Amino acid sequence: MSEKGQVLTANRLRDGEVVFLTRAGTWSENIDEAALAIEKEAAAGLEAQGAKAVAATLVTGAYLFDAERKDGHVRALHIRERIRTLGPTVRMDLGKQAEGTAGAFAALD
Amino acid sequence: MYRYDEFDHRFVAERVSQFRDQAARRLSGELTEEEFRPLRLMNGLYLQLHAYMLRVAIPYGTLNGKQMDRLAYIAEKYDRGYGHFTTRQNIQYNWIKLEDTAEILEKLAEVEMHAIQTSGNCIRNVTTDQWAGAAADELADPRPVGELLRQWSSLHPEFSYLPRKFKIAVTGSPHDRAAVRVHDIGLRMHLNDKGERGWEVIVGGGLGRTPFVGVTVRDFLPEAELRAYLEAIMRVYNLYGRRDNKYKARVKILVHELGKEEFQRQVEAEYARKPATNVELDVAELQRIETYFAAPAYEELPKFSTGFENARIQDKEFAQWVKVNVAHHKQQGYAIVNISLKPEGGIPGDATAEQMRVVADLGRRFSFDEIRVSHAQNLVLPHVKRDDLYTVYIALKAHNLASGNIGLAGDIIACPGLDYCALATARSIPIAQGISRRFADVKRQEEIGPLKINISGCINACGHHHVGHIGILGLDKKGEEYYQITLGGSSSDDAAIGSILGPGFAADEVADAIEKILDTYLGLRTGPEETFLLAYRRVGEKPFKEALYANH
Numbered sequence: 001m002s003e004k005g006q007v008l009t010a011n012r013l014r015d016g017e018v019v020f021l022t023r024a025g026t027w028s029e030n031i032d033e034a035a036l037a038i039e040k041e042a043a044a045g046l047e048a049q050g051a052k053a054v055a056a057t058l059v060t061g062a063y064l065f066d067a068e069r070k071d072g073h074v075r076a077l078h079i080r081e082r083i084r085t086l087g088p089t090v091r092m093d094l095g096k097q098a099e100g101t102a103g104a105f106a107a108l109d
Numbered sequence: 110m111y112r113y114d115e116f117d118h119r120f121v122a123e124r125v126s127q128f129r130d131q132a133a134r135r136l137s138g139e140l141t142e143e144e145f146r147p148l149r150l151m152n153g154l155y156l157q158l159h160a161y162m163l164r165v166a167i168p169y170g171t172l173n174g175k176q177m178d179r180l181a182y183i184a185e186k187y188d189r190g191y192g193h194f195t196t197r198q199n200i201q202y203n204w205i206k207l208e209d210t211a212e213i214l215e216k217l218a219e220v221e222m223h224a225i226q227t228s229g230n231c232i233r234n235v236t237t238d239q240w241a242g243a244a245a246d247e248l249a250d251p252r253p254v255g256e257l258l259r260q261w262s263s264l265h266p267e268f269s270y271l272p273r274k275f276k277i278a279v280t281g282s283p284h285d286r287a288a289v290r291v292h293d294i295g296l297r298m299h300l301n302d303k304g305e306r307g308w309e310v311i312v313g314g315g316l317g318r319t320p321f322v323g324v325t326v327r328d329f330l331p332e333a334e335l336r337a338y339l340e341a342i343m344r345v346y347n348l349y350g351r352r353d354n355k356y357k358a359r360v361k362i363l364v365h366e367l368g369k370e371e372f373q374r375q376v377e378a379e380y381a382r383k384p385a386t387n388v389e390l391d392v393a394e395l396q397r398i399e400t401y402f403a404a405p406a407y408e409e410l411p412k413f414s415t416g417f418e419n420a421r422i423q424d425k426e427f428a429q430w431v432k433v434n435v436a437h438h439k440q441q442g443y444a445i446v447n448i449s450l451k452p453e454g455g456i457p458g459d460a461t462a463e464q465m466r467v468v469a470d471l472g473r474r475f476s477f478d479e480i481r482v483s484h485a486q487n488l489v490l491p492h493v494k495r496d497d498l499y500t501v502y503i504a505l506k507a508h509n510l511a512s513g514n515i516g517l518a519g520d521i522i523a524c525p526g527l528d529y530c531a532l533a534t535a536r537s538i539p540i541a542q543g544i545s546r547r548f549a550d551v552k553r554q555e556e557i558g559p560l561k562i563n564i565s566g567c568i569n570a571c572g573h574h575h576v577g578h579i580g581i582l583g584l585d586k587k588g589e590e591y592y593q594i595t596l597g598g599s600s601s602d603d604a605a606i607g608s609i610l611g612p613g614f615a616a617d618e619v620a621d622a623i624e625k626i627l628d629t630y631l632g633l634r635t636g637p638e639e640t641f642l643l644a645y646r647r648v649g650e651k652p653f654k655e656a657l658y659a660n661h
């Protein structure tokens with residue numbers, strides 16, 4: 001079973017870390033904690049929250065991407081976003097995959 | 110090496126303090142991202158997939174041990190212990206924090222380095238032959254001219270907001286190792302009958318979305334007129350280069366839309382006005398700069414080095430490495446050592462902080478404290494005594510720096526691609542790794558002979574795939590990575606843009622496809638002296654197409 005929707009992502013301003021907007025309105029480094037907006041209105045809501053966080057200089061470059069929830073985990077539909085939830089596929093010792101904040105799906109899953 | 114004068118020091122220090130202030134204002138919210146973005150880009154700071162990326166300039170690819178040590182220090186202290194040497198002879202760090210950047214720039218300034226003009230629509234870091242000042246075939250060292258152009262183009266008020274970025278390459282050798290025909294401006298030194306230096310001026314080359322080989326607008330421009338003439342070119346470009354469409358804004362589009370004759374006519378007309386010529390000043394300045402690039406104090410050495418010859422007989426691997434990685438030096442008894450940053454299955458151009466320190470140390474001990482970065486993403490120790498080659502080799506080998514594959518199938522040029530780059534459409538590094546593993550056997554690489562494989566992760570072509578003998582371009586087809594192969598490109602004297610062979614391949618099919626291409630080549634070449642490129646030019650794409658697509 002999977003639900004499809006959209007996740008709002010950005011880079012944290014001070015260090016560039018990839019983050020995802022959660023349901024609580026905070027930013028998490030782990031995509032599994034991201035809010036998945038199923039409806040268009042919900043996605044617009046995430047975008048509005050993102051714009052606020054951008055204005056508050058917490059994050060920069062916020063945008064929505066397509067994702068699905070599968071077995072309790074969130075999977076980005078495009079490989080680019082999956083790589084962002086993990087780190088470089090050629091350096092498994094670096095990035096979220098090495099820091100315990102990785103998404104559950106491999107880049108090529 | 111060029112040393113900063115008072116002006117350079119002050120200018121770079123001012124830049125650091127300006128950036129410190131700008132970053133603080135961004136972090137406090139005083140500046141928006143739209144306001145800050147051009148400021149950070151002017152200082153080489155990008156936002157990439159996983160973090161900020163800082164691109165540090167290494168003018169004409171030359172640096173000393175202290176500078177390399179500092180690059181290692183930055184890799185360790187502010188990044189994840191490594192850096193990536195690029196096809197622009199620069200270094201990039203992939204995990205930089207905005208809040209650290211001003212401090213990093215300060216640390217760079219302490220060793221006369223910076224990240225200025227490594228991005229943005231300005232004249233970028235001037236690149237050159239990585240063997241400049243050392244190559245046996247060189248007419249003269251092109252770096253003084255590189256430095257003259259660096260000084261001229263740094264913060265030039267008229268050329269800081271060009272229609273698009275602008276890249277210049279210079280070479281002082283008849284054998285082009287600086288890819289001068291595929292730059293916005295390429296300069297190639299010639300000597301006239303009297304032994305005077307002049308420069309062939311090539312304009313409008315470039316890769317990216319619309320690749321072109323440049324056209325020669327002057328065959329022999331007297332050296333003293335170089336800056337003034339380039340100024341005329343820049344003026345014509347600045348005036349007529351398109352600003353409405355960034356894909357049509359490079360000078361190559363202008364040159365090819367106007368046609369060579371009309372472009373040339375406009376440049377000559379502008380040049381005839383002599384708006385900024387002060388030739389005497391240039392000549393004096395060039396002479397001043399040349400003293401910084403004076404040849405090191407070579408020893409008088411015999412042609413034959415017994416130690417070297419003995420080592421070559423005793424250690425076959427060393428002999429093999431020498432054959433492939435060591436080049437002729439202009440000074441008897443010396444050699445040029447090329448350090449491959451392409452170990453089997455490695456990431457092209459990446460070096461750890463420890464490896465940087467090893468190279469810094471070897472440079473200090475054995476190469477007059479000089480190191481070079483090549484546009485093929487390798488390093489060079491330009492002036493090593495033949496007597497010292499074995500010691501250098503052993504030290505390199507201990508740090509996984511002795512891959513003997515320079516100029517062969519394993520010496521793959523690859524951009525960071527989708528593993529790091531925000532603009533990428535597909536990954537490049539894993540493709541490079543796959544091919545590198547497939548052709549790991551040095552004997553096989555040698556049998557295939559000189560080969561340039563270039564990989565880019567998107568149409569921007571930072572991996573110069575158009576000029577690879579075999580070029581690979583990563584694209585996105587409905588969310589899947591796939592790879593287009595081009596054949597017959599070259600960035601050297603016989604510069605050419607490769608042609609697309611046919612439909613693309615999935616990531617896991619690329620190494621097989623390359624192998625088929627090379628097997629086909631081995632089957633049809635007239636002999637080992639007919640390189641892949643020559644054979645391709647003789648037979649065309651047909652046999653390769655048949656081999657690749659016969660069963661499709």
Ligand code: SF4
Binds near residue numbers: 525531532566567570
């Ligand atoms: S070619 Fe494309 S993917 Fe590669 S570094 Fe350049 S912009 Fe990034």
